[in-house]
Amino acid sequence: MASTTVEPRRPEPGPARRRGFVGWFDPRGRRLGGYAFILNRLSGIGLVVYLYMHLVILSLLVQGPGAWDAFVEIALSPPVLVFDVVLLAGMLFHGLNGIRVGLVGMGLVVSRQRALFIAAFVVAGLVTLVGALRIFGGEG
Amino acid sequence: MTETAAELRTTRFVVSRRKEGDDPGELRYDTFDVAVGPRSTILDSLVSIRRELDPTLTFRHSCFHASCGTCGMRVNGREGLACVTPVPEGGEVMVEPLGNIPVVTDLVVDMDAFYDEFDEAGRPLVRVSEMIPGAEMAEGIDELERYEDCIECGICLSACPVAGSDPRYVGPAALAAAWRLVDEPRGRDPGPVLRLMDDEQAAWRCHLAWECTEACPSGVDPAAAIMRLRRAATAARARRLFSFGGTR
Amino acid sequence: MTITRLPRQPYHVVIVGGGGTGGALAHDLILRGFRVTLVERGELTSGTTGRHHGLLHSGARYAVKDRESAVECIEEREILRRVCPGSFEENDGLFVAITDEDVAYEPLFFESCLASGIPARRVSREEALRLEPNLNPEVKMAVQVPDATMDAMRMPLRFFASAKAGGAVIRPWTLVTELLVHDRLVSGIRVRDLVNGVDDEIRGDLVVNATGPWAEQLAVMAGCDVPIRPSPGVLLAVRGRVCNMVINRLHPSGDGDIIVPQRGLSVVGTSSWVVDDPDDLGVPEDHVERMYSEGSMMVPAVRHAERRAAWSAARPLIGSRDADTGRELSRTFKCFDHRETDGVEGFVTISGGKGTTLRAMAETTADVICRKVGVEAACQTREIVTLPHTAYYAA
Amino acid sequence: MTTDQPALERPAAGSRGIPAFVVQVVTGVALLVLLALHMVAQHFIVPTGLRFYDDVIAWLGNPVVVAVEVAFLGTVTYHALLGVRAILFDFGFSERTERRITNVLVVVGIVTVVYGVALLAAIINAAS
Numbered sequence: 001m002a003s004t005t006v007e008p009r010r011p012e013p014g015p016a017r018r019r020g021f022v023g024w025f026d027p028r029g030r031r032l033g034g035y036a037f038i039l040n041r042l043s044g045i046g047l048v049v050y051l052y053m054h055l056v057i058l059s060l061l062v063q064g065p066g067a068w069d070a071f072v073e074i075a076l077s078p079p080v081l082v083f084d085v086v087l088l089a090g091m092l093f094h095g096l097n098g099i100r101v102g103l104v105g106m107g108l109v110v111s112r113q114r115a116l117f118i119a120a121f122v123v124a125g126l127v128t129l130v131g132a133l134r135i136f137g138g139e140g
Numbered sequence: 141m142t143e144t145a146a147e148l149r150t151t152r153f154v155v156s157r158r159k160e161g162d163d164p165g166e167l168r169y170d171t172f173d174v175a176v177g178p179r180s181t182i183l184d185s186l187v188s189i190r191r192e193l194d195p196t197l198t199f200r201h202s203c204f205h206a207s208c209g210t211c212g213m214r215v216n217g218r219e220g221l222a223c224v225t226p227v228p229e230g231g232e233v234m235v236e237p238l239g240n241i242p243v244v245t246d247l248v249v250d251m252d253a254f255y256d257e258f259d260e261a262g263r264p265l266v267r268v269s270e271m272i273p274g275a276e277m278a279e280g281i282d283e284l285e286r287y288e289d290c291i292e293c294g295i296c297l298s299a300c301p302v303a304g305s306d307p308r309y310v311g312p313a314a315l316a317a318a319w320r321l322v323d324e325p326r327g328r329d330p331g332p333v334l335r336l337m338d339d340e341q342a343a344w345r346c347h348l349a350w351e352c353t354e355a356c357p358s359g360v361d362p363a364a365a366i367m368r369l370r371r372a373a374t375a376a377r378a379r380r381l382f383s384f385g386g387t388r
Numbered sequence: 389m390t391i392t393r394l395p396r397q398p399y400h401v402v403i404v405g406g407g408g409t410g411g412a413l414a415h416d417l418i419l420r421g422f423r424v425t426l427v428e429r430g431e432l433t434s435g436t437t438g439r440h441h442g443l444l445h446s447g448a449r450y451a452v453k454d455r456e457s458a459v460e461c462i463e464e465r466e467i468l469r470r471v472c473p474g475s476f477e478e479n480d481g482l483f484v485a486i487t488d489e490d491v492a493y494e495p496l497f498f499e500s501c502l503a504s505g506i507p508a509r510r511v512s513r514e515e516a517l518r519l520e521p522n523l524n525p526e527v528k529m530a531v532q533v534p535d536a537t538m539d540a541m542r543m544p545l546r547f548f549a550s551a552k553a554g555g556a557v558i559r560p561w562t563l564v565t566e567l568l569v570h571d572r573l574v575s576g577i578r579v580r581d582l583v584n585g586v587d588d589e590i591r592g593d594l595v596v597n598a599t600g601p602w603a604e605q606l607a608v609m610a611g612c613d614v615p616i617r618p619s620p621g622v623l624l625a626v627r628g629r630v631c632n633m634v635i636n637r638l639h640p641s642g643d644g645d646i647i648v649p650q651r652g653l654s655v656v657g658t659s660s661w662v663v664d665d666p667d668d669l670g671v672p673e674d675h676v677e678r679m680y681s682e683g684s685m686m687v688p689a690v691r692h693a694e695r696r697a698a699w700s701a702a703r704p705l706i707g708s709r710d711a712d713t714g715r716e717l718s719r720t721f722k723c724f725d726h727r728e729t730d731g732v733e734g735f736v737t738i739s740g741g742k743g744t745t746l747r748a749m750a751e752t753t754a755d756v757i758c759r760k761v762g763v764e765a766a767c768q769t770r771e772i773v774t775l776p777h778t779a780y781y782a783a
Numbered sequence: 784m785t786t787d788q789p790a791l792e793r794p795a796a797g798s799r800g801i802p803a804f805v806v807q808v809v810t811g812v813a814l815l816v817l818l819a820l821h822m823v824a825q826h827f828i829v830p831t832g833l834r835f836y837d838d839v840i841a842w843l844g845n846p847v848v849v850a851v852e853v854a855f856l857g858t859v860t861y862h863a864l865l866g867v868r869a870i871l872f873d874f875g876f877s878e879r880t881e882r883r884i885t886n887v888l889v890v891v892g893i894v895t896v897v898y899g900v901a902l903l904a905a906i907i908n909a910a911s
Contacts, residue, residue, distance in 0.1 A: 011584065
């Protein structure tokens with residue numbers, strides 16, 4: 001009894017559902033580690049931008065006292081001070097979370113990763129608060 | 141679910157569909173209204189959709205109790221095993237296939253590539269079972285055994301933001317399997333696997349989002365495994381560096 | 389033992405049903421030189437096979453009342469350990485006597501085990517509590533038997549992996565809509581491919597009905613009848629590994645008399661009732677409550693353990709129509725050649741049996757098929773080591 | 784950038800260079816020290832916190848400070864661009880694209896440091 005040959009057929013799978021880089025920053029459904037990742041990446045990008053802003057501003061020094069002191073005048077205005085606070089927060093978090101990522105990322109204190117993130121977040125927050133008070137409240 | 145009629149509530153399910161030949165660019169969803177009981181799981185609802193509303197709805201399942209790993213999917217954007225994920229209260233329920241894994245049909249994903257990476261680790265299926273406090277071993281038993289926690293469901297790969305943007309990344313499951321082999325070789329040589337995973341596309345790609353560990357339904361903690369794998373890899377490099385001749 | 393492949397035989401066997409039996413049969417037939425196509429409407433092992441509590445049966449539970457099943461189990465257990473190495477937790481099992489009736493039942497149980505070739509060892513109360521500290525302190529004594537734990541999906545998948553590597557065509561997501569029957573000869577199946585929605589026919593020299601509790605639904609399509617009663621049982625998985633050995637209650641089989649450890653879970657089973665449609669099982673809460681109460685008789689920690697899942701699985705039991713609770717039906721398996729039972733050629737049904745006897749069921753069926761088509765081919769699945777389950781996914 | 788070899792195609796036994804992450808940790812640790820020096824020194828040692836041009840110039844007169852600033856610039860640039868590279872490498876580009884990214888970032892890094900040092904020198908000279 002001859003029978004039709006059945007060629008082995010594998011269904012052609014469709015593409016994977018990938019969120020792409022947008023998924024890095026999507027806070028929905030994130031848990032602690034996920035927030036750490038988002039904040040670390042955002043603050044990192046922010047600090048790179050600041051690095052070059054900082055270099056550009058420092059270039060004013062070459063043009064002598066006039067340009068620099070004029071800039072400092074602007075730098076003390078409230079909007080720029082707000083920027084400073086944000087910058088402080090970003091730097092503190094990135095640095096402290098960096099310690100977590102550095103340690104845990106090399107396989108040390110791995111079981112403490114949650115606590116380290118919380119500590120980084122809290123300390124960064126507090127110090128930023130203190131910084132903000134000093135920047136806005138007390139002497140310059 | 142045998143529930144009295146009073147306890148049933150109608151819930152709207154929005155289920156992702158895909159058949160061979162569909163336009164990959166355009167996602168397709170079907171809506172189903174399903175009677176849901178207090179103890180209904182997503183899998184129960186999908187089974188009743190297939191039985192009563194649409195027999196062509198395809199989804200993977202086998203054990204019904206989070207032990208086989210076939211029914212991983214995204215429910216309202218969050219990874220989980222359908223068999224132990226209760227139907228969320230209130231509002232629509234969006235059911236989609238796992239992310240970062242090719243979709244074959246509807247909620248079924250193609251696990252071949254996942255297993256290619258997984259097999260590189262060659263992790264044994266059975267491990268030493270941690271003793272129940274005070275327990276002794278029965279006569280004739282020289283080692284208490286139990287299955288590895290990882291049920292190969294792919295949920296960690298779906299939850300990983302790095303895998304979400306880069307298909308080359310080996311993924312948390314394979315790395316956790318490699319760590320298990322390094323941690324408990326059971327007669328196999330972990331050296332080659334450690335070198336294999338000591339790579340920019342493997343152990344060193346992780347950015348510690350820890351989403352894989354949070355999503356894992358089986359308590360494997362792949363993120364911690366990746367970190368310990370890195371430490372082992374670094375130690376192995378150091379040994380190779382400082383050993384005589386250095387090329388051992 | 390190398391595979392001795394016979395010269396390619398022209399016969400093409402179409403297997404309906406992707407459970408353990410279907411997989412083992414595909415593996416056996418490929419080794420005997422047949423061409424095999426297996427179709428499954430869902431994922432492999434998504435029927436009864438996957439919902440199994442995972443006991444690799446020593447047969448002890450059936451030693452007293454179903455000697456045939458008991459002997460089958462202990463033989464198969466040894467073969468499976470050889471052909472599926474590394475797939476089992478081999479921690480043995482304990483039949484624990486809690487009440488005086490249990491103790492009274494023990495001598496008959498112990499003798500029946502030995503008579504069935506099942507190695508059994510009496511264990512004192514003190515030793516039982518040293519082996520499994522979570523046991524009910526009221527335990528009077530226990531009997532150690534070679535029960536083991538298997539993974540209900542991965543172990544059968546090894547057979548699929550080997551069959552596929554041997555050239556079998558495995559087609560999940562393929563629904564059988566009709567059997568091709570022409571004047572009492574079954575020549576193939578009509579299917580709908582759920583991946584592309586295409587209907588097509590798969591012709592074969594012989595169609596095997598390996599659909600477990602759905603056997604009757606398929607047999608009807610060929611005008612045949614099989615006395616298969618779907619007998620569901622409720623199973624409860626709780627969080628926490630309360631024991632390492634399989635814990636059974638030392639009494640005539642009843643409800644909630646087994647606790648099987650699985651990874652970080654403990655599975656308590658089972659109950660039994662009879663239904664007509666294996667797709668409409670339901671999970672009666674009173675049965676779940678019985679799992680908690682009976683389970684905690686053996687291990688009190690079960691009482692307050694967190695419920696991970698409760699589900700039901702339909703056992704395909706062979707027997708007469710009027711069995712109401714399904715327990716007294718025989719647990720062995722049967723292979724029906726429908727030429728003899730219904731005068732329909734080219735159609736064979738294999739059903740009944742248990743998770744542990746998938747290989748033996750396949751061997752019996754393959755023998756029937758060889759006789760039907762006049763092929764001389766010995767079974768090799770007692771020796772050939774199967775591929776790891778992950779090989780099934782190898783591209 | 785230390786791992787100048789392209790990410791070796793797996794399964795070649797691992798890339799042989801020091802993993803970029805380890806370099807990031809090393810530079811990160813160095814930054815913690817240098818950043819502290821950079822910040823604390825300026826804002827706490829100098830009473831008015833480098834508000835005025837003359838303070839800045841006086842401050843840069845001290846060779847130790849200049850050395851620290853240059854070291855800081857080099858380290859922070861390295862760390863920053865290695866971070867950018869890690870982010871870009873998460874896009875799953877082809878190996879060829881990634882090699883190009885690495886080369887571009889190396890150039891950007893060098894230009895940044897050179898510009899910084901030149902700027903520093905120019906400021907000091909302009910003031911003297």
